[in-house]
Amino acid sequence: MPLTPLTRPLTAEDAAHFLRRTAFGATDEQIRALVGQKAQDVARAALAFDQSVAPGNPFDPMQGATPGAALQLGRGAWLYELAYGPHPLREKLALTWSNHFVIATDKVRNVPAVVDYLNLLRRHAATRSFERFTLEVAQSPAMLRYLDNDQNRKGKPNENFSRELLELFTTGIGPYTENDVREGARALTGWSYQGGRGNKQYLEQPRFMYQPQQHDDGKKTYLGQSGALKGEDIVRIATSQPATATFVSRKLHRAFLADTPDDAAIRSSAETWTRTKGDVMAVLTELLASEAFYASRSRIIRSPIEFLVGGIRTLGQPKIDARSLLNLAGTAGRMGQVLLEPDTVKGWDGGREWINDTTLLLRMQVAAALTMGSKAPNLDTPPSLLALTGQERPAGAVLLSSLKGRQRTYLSLISPEFQLA
């Protein structure tokens, strides 16, 4: 059964909710523009993004003097796009995928590899084919390096990518054995890349390369299928498992519905996934116009990046100088979310794990910088409580309404309501 679509025209709270989940938040004007519209039209319009980017991005990672500096600039560039770009849903999806197909810049130090990888996530943000997406990820120099498949050779298998392909990228733990991991690794031998190796070549473009002499072309048995399987076969078999439909649908529900998503709703999305052979665009179109989506309020704890970008977008995208933006990207790291560098290949668990004493203190400092600092925007006409909290009458509404613009905005940004989406 597909998810039941929402039939009522969007209310103000519906519109605010949609934008908090799909655009990190929005101004009152952007919320008003959606009121009265049909949920399906709103979802389709938000998903109809192209690959255009924010003009005037002050950061170019290719200008970095060292690998470390270049990667810092890359994080700044992404934060700029997240905060000021024309397609926040594309960026939200890219962020979600960066936490699914994890790579990390502490190991992948080549700048074009990382830049290409992020653009790959953007291109496939609402992909029509999860299999195609996975194949391109598997053959990207960033992933080949990160999970060592570039070292996976005939007679000298390296299981790292083969294992995570199943455990983290497709089926999840359960439907496979250690033997499948080994056999998959054999089939994936020979996939490597050339160029861009070593610290000095950090700006050189690496390219995928198939090395037939390193490929083990013997017979393998993988998830019940036998033959002289190749890497492409492994990706096809893994992505077409029924467990993959459920496992990846759950990730989408975690990103858009709730930190603790509902199993029945996930099953509906998994059915659509299976019916459409992994058409993520179809799954998202249904999901983002569903009753379940609109009923699920305040059930996601915003990640550090969502908190920061949400603050900037809700305040109407005030101009922030390049140095401060870089600092904010660093602050997101101290709050537990370094862009393109999750602590482990599993990615950030998120939800309540974003919250502890230190991160709460940092969120309060960021809120103060955005509203009280010397470079804070003019807040004489502050965002409404609806824009800030997603609710017309949030907890503490009377108190908040009695405060002046700056103080009201500061307190709203540190309220439990603003930490949620």
Place this chain on the structure above:
Amino acid sequence: MTNRRDFLKLSALAVAATSGMPGFLARAATQAGGTKTLVVVQLTGGNDGLNTLIPYSNGAYYAARPNIAIPKKDVLTVTPDLGMHPALRPLMKLWDDGHLAWMENVGYPNPNRSHFASMAIWHTADPAQAQADGWIGRIAEKIGDPFCASNLGAATPQALQASEFSLPSIDSVDNFQLKLPGGMETPFQSLLNSPRSGEAAYLTRATRQMLKNTARVQENVRKYKAGATYPDTKFASQLRDAARLIAAGVGQRVIYVSLGGFDTHAGQRAEQDGLLGTLAGGLSAFQADLERQGLAKDVIVMGFSEFGRRVAENGSAGTDHGKGSVMFAFGQGVKGGVHGSSPDLEDLSEGDIKYRQDFRGVYAEALTRWLNLDARGILGGTFTGPRWIA
């Protein structure tokens, strides 16, 4: 800047926060009174135990690792069979003094080679993976104090998850304080007092606990002055913060510190050698500091990793995920020596060292004989292991 009076005002507010957990604080007062501290060190990524405590007399070790074995001449000999990695030299004094213990072939039944599944098993002390809360979270619930254990670092590991609350993570003790802009104290308190449900209620509770914790730390940490020079690493600075918290006497029974990067699938020697150096440098400074502070008799350190690595090296001069591995512990309260036999490299499980000692037995020793707690209740069963507490 918020002054001390403001802190007290805010911490008074925080007392009301605990009304959601009836009886919680009352139990705290009676049971939290121990003076011993356990510092847990997590080596994230799967530390290669065979290149940590090296079976240097075993030809099978050198045969399996033509490129990455530690040459016999470099090993720091501790027994006729075993020796420490040369990067661990700063810990040799502890060994010579009889205060450094190695636990050999530690693991659990039906080993899991997934980082996350295996780490979750060590964190929850449950190989069936049915528990959501962590073993240290359960310690805190037993003691009844949501500040008796904390993590040093940005994200709270599952080991410190409790069902009713989240134990604190402290990224830096210096920054562990609240600075509200002037005039915002009262509105902030009122905002927190508004009734909420669901995740909003959770966040309110977490904020109140944070106010209480920061006040407690800041009132006490000024007592501390470092008694040793720590290396310039993040790991060492977290250990220095651990020493500060212990010296401050804010009631920390368990402190959790992590060092990551041990997933050495390729080019292992360069990576693991450096990490073990960071580990030993930080830990030896920490121990020296505690000795200068006169706290060494009350603190022990216990280290683990989620699994060891494959006995045979792979084609990338690295090692893949394995099973059994070594744990270590040190401190004046620790009975030094190698607990357990040298790994049997002739009798492997899918190319990995078989586990012969259950890690829950190692935990149990720390719980019962160091922290004086009921291990059975915390671990969900009776586990015996090496007697590594002196």
